Amino acid sequence: MNKNYQSFEDIEYDLKRLKLERQIIQEELKGVRNDLQDDLTPANWVQTVFSAFSKFGLFMLMKKFLTKSK
Numbered sequence: 001m002n003k004n005y006q007s008f009e010d011i012e013y014d015l016k017r018l019k020l021e022r023q024i025i026q027e028e029l030k031g032v033r034n035d036l037q038d039d040l041t042p043a044n045w046v047q048t049v050f051s052a053f054s055k056f057g058l059f060m061l062m063k064k065f066l067t068k069s070k
Contacts, residue, residue: 005011
């Protein structure tokens, strides 16, 4: 992708824009990293496991009631 520039101001403008885009991406990656670190904490594991067992227990309870009513 070749771009023809008409002046040094155009070049400087593109360089500043690209620098800002890079900084934005770096900040977004920092946020993703922090979210991942939070998700991998043992407290979140316990909460996820508890939630899964709750849903499974509710499913089994509903299944038990539905099979008895037949």
